Amino acid sequence: MSTPRRVLMVAYHFPPLQGGSGVLRTLGFARYLPEEGWEPLVLSASARAYAQTAGSAQLDGQLTVRRSMALDAARHLSLRGRYPGCLALPDRWSSWWLSAVPAGLAMIRRYRPDAIWSTYPIATAHLIGLSLHKLSGLPWIADQRDPMLDDSDPQAPYPPNPRVHRLHRWIEQRIAAKSAAIVCTTPGALAAHRRRLAQVEAGRFHLIENGYDEAGFDRANCAPAGHRSRFLLLHSGVIYPSERDPQALFEALGRLRRDGVLAAHNFQLLLRATGHDAWLATLLARYGITELVTLAPLLPHQEALREMQSADGLLLLQAANCNGQIPAKLYEYLRCRRPVLALTDLAGDSAAKLRLCGIDTIGQLASCSDCARALLRFLELARQGRAPLASPSSIALQSRQARSHALAAVLDQLTYRSPT
Known part of the structure; x- marks a missing residue:
């Protein structure tokens, strides 16, 4: 029997975190990628990192999920509502990197995935993906969703904090230099990335939008x-x-x-x-x-x-x-x-x-x-x-199942190119 193709998915937004489209995006990929011949391995943060949680009944019992320690600087490391800014670079969950990289390496040794996927807007997830890529040599997909930077209005840059802005710029440049693919969720985000990262060849950019999960509607x-x-x-x-x-x-x-x-x-x-x-x-x-x-x-x-x-x-x-x-x-x-x-x-x-x-x-x-x-x-x-x-x-084209088919196509393309 052939070894199943596997992808290590680094995602902060994942059940039992309550609310947010990022939760549904990763959960949808995890649910439907097996239909495309890909077994997901999820590396996420410990539930303690989440301010709001809900039951995780949506998770498939067969899904491999590893959680590692992560602290929210604002909730866990503050004194009288204040905390050092260095603890929130590139975001308030930067402590997650310390535990997630060893946990991810252990998953790579045990399960031998074929690729790594990490998803923004928690920038620490990309730092974890970058580190695991450098340590393992596996192809890395950066799921950007939306741009990390916006300098279109010099009077109101995003992120507004200069130190966070500089670090986001550095991460974006590492994505440009090291990732095998960059995924965006809208045509506008894709165009913005192409303008900002003109050195990246066009074939490395991919549009995979958000969508709806039919399984959720079946239950509703x-x-x-x-x-x-x-x-x-x-x-x-x-x-x-x-x-x-x-x-x-x-x-x-x-x-x-x-x-x-x-x-x-x-x-x-x-x-x-x-x-x-x-x-x-x-x-x-x-x-x-x-x-x-x-x-x-x-x-x-x-x-x-x-x-x-x-x-x-x-x-x-x-x-x-x-x-x-x-x-x-x-x-x-x-x-x-x-x-x-x-x-x-x-x-x-x-x-x-x-x-x-x-x-x-x-x-x-x-x-x-x-x-x-x-x-x-x-x-x-x-x-x-x-x-x-x-x-x-037209509705069927917007499903999470269709989006997972698109992600599987990217994974197929990258792993066929990578050395065996």
């Missing part, structure tokens, strides 16, 4: 809601103050309420697990829309999927400063086959993805008047059952 198994007098529009997930600033929408809701178009008896906007409830509550009071908008706490993922499938409409927010990003939630929205209202920038990747899937209920997030226009058109179409939905064939 919820029929869409029937007719209700009050239209329920749901935003599920974090609302960042800059990247998803809803103030133009709130201003539009305030005007529509004063004009008598929207009221508590015919419309509700439910903001689920925003991560910034206190800030949003202040805005709701400022714009006089507390009766129209409800702030709700985080739900377990399966319950969140059920809620999305039962809503009358789903709201997507994405500002123009994130035109090169697509919220992972968008793919789950598509799979829910509920009407989607996207308030974003028409030139961004999110709008392009929705148009590609046949959805044109899109408005400009930065414009109060366009938010109002897009919302009224959306409500009219949704109430009449005429809001556009993605086709089953």
Whole structure:
């Protein structure tokens, strides 16, 4: 019997960590890569590193997972809320490197993987992947997802901390020099990497988007809601103050309420697990829309999927400063086959993805008047059952299973090239 092909996956975001698209990305690859002839070996952080945890029932009992010690500098190493900045380079979980490299080497000796894969945005994961690559000689895939650096606005570089910025730049250059492949999740992120890393040959860049997991929807198994007098529009997930600033929408809701178009008896906007409830509550009071908008706490993922499938409409927010990003939630929205209202920038990747899937209920997030226009058109179409939905064939292309097929193709390509 031939030895199965294996990939060592270095990922901070992994169950039992609760929330975040990174958890679902790695979990999806781990679930579906075996169907493509690849056995995943997951190297992750100890559960102590996570501020919020949930049950790990989603994990396959056959999956090999090794956890190594990791401390959060802000939670475990601070004194009166302060900690030395050197303990948070390149991120607050830098201590993970000390335990993960020996643990990864032990896994390499025992399981003999054919490749290493590490995933950002926890930059320490890439340092671990780089170290294991240098010590083992195995080909290394850097799953960048989004760019580590953004210097497009000299007045507001990312990351803003100069020391973190310099270290991220060094890691990015190590990725350019040492990785066998660089994976991005959106066309915009891919283009940004190609501009920044012009020395890297085009064939080393790969686009593997986020997606939805069909297994999650099988467990959620919820029929869409029937007719209700009050239209329920749901935003599920974090609302960042800059990247998803809803103030133009709130201003539009305030005007529509004063004009008598929207009221508590015919419309509700439910903001689920925003991560910034206190800030949003202040805005709701400022714009006089507390009766129209409800702030709700985080739900377990399966319950969140059920809620999305039962809503009358789903709201997507994405500002123009994130035109090169697509919220992972968008793919789950598509799979829910509920009407989607996207308030974003028409030139961004999110709008392009929705148009590609046949959805044109899109408005400009930065414009109060366009938010109002897009919302009224959306409500009219949704109430009449005429809001556009993605086709089953276009939805299938967005699945985690399809993304795992793409990753397996990259792994096949690299391991066929590497020495035996």
